Amino acid sequence: ACSQSTSSDKSQEGEKIIVGATMLSMQNEFIVNVHDEMEKKAQELGVELITVDAERSALKQIEQVESFIAQKVDVIIMNPCEVEASSPAIAKALAAKIPIINVNSETSTKPSAFVGSDDVESAKIALKFIAEKLNGKGNILMMQGYMGQAAQIKREQGAKEILKDYPGLKIIAQQTAEWDRAKAMSLMENWIQSYGSQVNAVFAQNDEMGLGAVKALTAAGLKNKVIVVSIDAIPDALQAVKKGELDATVFQNAQQQGAKAIETAVKLAKGQPYDKATLIPFQLVTKENLAKFQ
């Protein structure tokens, strides 16, 4: 299955383009979705796609890119684990004259092209929704992702930026539930014990945690008093929005991210003109506009 030919202008001769992709985590539903779209597009365009799972480790990701370089793939697609820590991979690929594309999120070293969205934006959308619902006044609990990871940092940053505009909104507690539904449920249960009556809204940095919070609030009979908003718009979350359990989620377009990444990769391989940055905007999903996203 492995072709040994060099990357130079073989594409023009109709040989298969080989794309190596390293993904943040294949245990994350959203990333799996992006990857599935990449596969679909790759098949459509006759591209051979080699995917590896970085399992959230920047070090592993760099190693995988090194492997791709050694294998002489035509283009590398990286779904970065970290803004800074995944950057050496970009430098290495560029030094080896292999184009590299960031999909989904950014690195500090600029790649050949970027396809994705800005995580800070997603949190801003979520918090704006909460602020409007609460009329700019109320107590918020924030569930953080795995501490120190890029998505956690950026989503927190976005939330805090919005809060500056609403002095009446206060985060009364924030804690990590490590992106996990079960942990979020336990955390929410514990929070209800301390803050039960004071809470007006919960902002969870991903849907998994948001759904965990919803479970705990429902069990405690508090759901109708507390707004819960999270990010990603995974199918479960859309379902919960439909049922009115989750008040809103923020849609990140996996389909476009995946497809555009492969399209850009093909252009790069063939030496055709391409967009240096393809920004795919986030969208707020509520019961009202839900139909669009299902």
Next chain:
Amino acid sequence: MKNTTNTYFDLAGGSPNLRISGFGRFGIFVAFGLICLALSLITPNFLTWSNLTIVVTQVSINALLAFGVTFVIITGGIDLSLGSMVAVAGVVAASFAHPDTYPVVVPIFMGLLAGVVMGAFNGFVITRSNVPPFIVTLGTMTIGRGLALILSKGRPISNLSDSFNFIGGGQLLGIPMPIFILIILFVICAVLLNKTVLGRYMYAIGGNEQAARASGIPLKKIKMVVYTLCGGLAGIAGILLTSRITTGQPNAGAGFELDAIAAAIIGGTSTSGGTGTMAGALIGALLIGVISNGLDLLNVTSYYQQVVMGVIIIGAVVLDSLNHKK
């Protein structure tokens, strides 16, 4: 002559060497009590009925795993595949738990079976080869994670029936189901360990494998049973977790093994085998759960939570061990 004999028996009655029936070490109970006392003084939210039921419910999954791994550690083994078994059992159970498909016993049975099969696989490889349990179960940990992802195609399996969701989310007489399950399994495991031939053999194997063999104990059979039992308990834990979060998650349970082993060891089970109790495992799990609950109630910042958690756990066990120095 008669006198001497009598003295011996008299002494026995008052001997502090006697194991406090079923409880192993005592100091950890003191440590646990102190922590609870401190929390009730600091925060009024701790010592409430609703908070206590919540803590015990949260602890139940880790406690079940701790029971299973206590059996394993007593025989001198280890099981690192707990978390993966939880995930596989959860995903399998969820696949059969959609509304209007099968009656609720089917997902329960299938989840349990998944755990049992994986546990039996561990036992089989460990008893048929010379490979250390650490490596075998580390292998199964990786394999199991892969299986859970393959079976679920990497996506959570949701939309489960209400009767299935009742297992982890329902209440009976105002008490959450997980607490019932926890109590029942605790009694079963404690009886198994303390009152049956099987339990005695576990202690013997872990205490001195050669002497156990020379006493005619079927080592392989017992070990096989023990790993299978551990798998079964992990299976139940997986069902409970899935039902509680109403989703079969392929990446559920990651890292659970360390918490469960920690609970067992905090409760006085020695990693070198031959000692340990179910009450200890339970108290170990409760200790971890209470600390974590307390830190949330007190809203300690996440970074510091970890530091405090580590310090308290080490501190509790230090206290326990001081209490047990002669």
Next chain:
Amino acid sequence: MKNTTNTYFDLAGGSPNLRISGFGRFGIFVAFGLICLALSLITPNFLTWSNLTIVVTQVSINALLAFGVTFVIITGGIDLSLGSMVAVAGVVAASFAHPDTYPVVVPIFMGLLAGVVMGAFNGFVITRSNVPPFIVTLGTMTIGRGLALILSKGRPISNLSDSFNFIGGGQLLGIPMPIFILIILFVICAVLLNKTVLGRYMYAIGGNEQAARASGIPLKKIKMVVYTLCGGLAGIAGILLTSRITTGQPNAGAGFELDAIAAAIIGGTSTSGGTGTMAGALIGALLIGVISNGLDLLNVTSYYQQVVMGVIIIGAVVLDSLNHKK
């Protein structure tokens, strides 16, 4: 009578029980060789100079940790805080490694110091209390993670000087620096273990602690040294990692402890203490690295990768153990 003497010596000479000098078990080398052979036949990309240097570079961090934990396991202990020590050392080193601040020796020294201090803390608590190493180092694992987050305020520390980044990213005579560091530390650790009194005492303590005590070996001192050594190696691993990813990551190294312990045990170190070699630890780390590299090269889908990885690791050790049954 003289005859008897000769027979004993003859038997000994040919005895398969004799340790193959410094290498412990031999079968794992065979297993490793077979896996490499298979990979070179299946994929032409495996046996290339560039791929091999990549594999060894990738393995270097895990290998350093495996060396450290091999010392610890030989004395009958365990260290679960490896990953956290890596993170703390990395964050500390990175804080001192910004361009135009300190010369490169400062971040190196500070990172190493961070590891040494944490290791010494482990050793101190373990030797002063009766608390099992599992619990102490599990506590330090949590504490360390918290510390790394506190020190870095939860954010990666980037913008490091070129000279610092050279440690993990540079090359000398066409060979990546991490390989040099790996080789040097391997030699030091192997010599320490096999040629010095300290190493001999480690084996003695793990082999039979009472006998070691009865022979007048200072148990506490040796254990203290061993955990500190392990911390120091984790510190170096942390520096290497930070330099390689040119960022100090507070959440780096999570789960590294299991890989390192696995490498040590695959290489023949027994969890019950008293046996183990550095060559074994190295081969264990290489085995894990090569399998992971090979699966990537063969483009095995990620879910199946985990299954295959688990199966091969168990298989390799089974092969090893078959090879060593008398």
Next chain:
Amino acid sequence: MTPNQDYILQVRSLTKTFAGIKALNNVQMNLRKGEVHALMGENGAGKSTFMKILSGLETPDSGEIILNGKRLKNTTVREAQQNGISMIHQEILAVPELTVAQNIFLGREPKGWFSGWLDDRRINQEAEKLLTHMGATINVRARMKDLSVAEQQMVEIAKAISNNAQVLIMDEPTSALSHKEVAVLFTLIDELKKNGVAIIYISHKMEEISQLADTITVLRDGSYIGTYPTAELDTHSLINLMVGREIDNLFPDSATEIGNAVIAVKNLSRKDVFTNISFTVHEGEILGIGGLMGAGRTELARAIFGLEQPDSGEISINGQLATITSPQEAIRLGIGYVSEDRKGWGFIPDLSIRHNLTLASLPAHAKGVFVDAKRETDSAHRMIRDLRIKTTGPDQKVSNLSGGNQQKVIIGKVLLAAPSLIIFDEPTRGIDVGAKFEIYKLIRQLAADGVAIVVISSELPELLGLSDQILVLEKGKQTALLSKEEASPEMILRYAMPN
């Protein structure tokens, strides 16, 4: 000269308590240079505890230890060694994975080209010199775990002697040794005495005491009874002092009736260990097996018990051909085995006496899958009484018992399984004189009840006193099968020695 300078070691009012039990109560001792000072007492009298305190392994509650006029306080093992106290432990304390030479010099490695550097070549050379001097033929490069118990014991002796101690403590050094090695050890002791080394010697073998000791100190139940010159004390009064009561030290008669053959072994062989062994033991009959250290007696017993597989030959149990592949199988066939290696193969240290006693007969002490606690406790009390196990009660951990009492627990375990054939491998190792004859009586009683018995022993009086027939092995070969009438010490030795 004041009396103080006369003694190299003085101990006064030493007291030690374990969890409420007074193991030592106001014990004293005065030790002269160049003397062999025997320390006597029943199992559990406190002898080992006393010695462990001297060698720094245990700390006393109170009391004084004065060595060479210098008061020792809270000594560590290393300090005790540096002060010239060295000890051979009752239980073999070796590192199984290290080699013989490495064990001998453990903790005192000769320096290499800098301090801390190992010189294994020199360690091997010196160890070899030492062992050759002791007349032992043990490969110094072999790992300790691959040696027989007797060989390990010789290594322990070598280790203690190589320390150039002023005070050398020997806690039952001969319990695992056969005749030949004992003779070697005695020569060594003479040599050491001449060099002014003071030796504290513990043994339950009376003839050794009368042969070796200059002075005897007696302990009973942790209390000091007295110190006497050996010449003033005959065996009978010594035993009286130790036990505090009369005992009959006679081998019981073998007036039992011989029944059907229980075990018949035909041409049993195992490569490099034993060849062509044949014998038959009937109900009520006792077969003794004699031989030198390493003759293969233990291996033979292990093969019969299913712990090892023979390469060829047949074993019949009750007339039926049997292939015994595991101890489980052996126990099912009614075979019991009391191992010579009690720590390795005998008991579970962390379990109580009660739980150890019933381990091999648990199904008989159970109702269904549940252990019947009452039946178990009854059995435990019965064994504690019958075997006179000195303990605080059936719930005491076996690891906290004295060595001799541990041995009794193992015998009790085998008895409770009610076997029809019992193999005793060095059954009285470490057992005190009083209990020893009770064990002989017990063995005889078992035979009278129709049990077939095999006794492996390195003690000739025991072998001759108990056995109805005696099998002698020499380097794994069967050299003789003697009847009680034919057998004599000289004959057994002649057949046991290589010619």
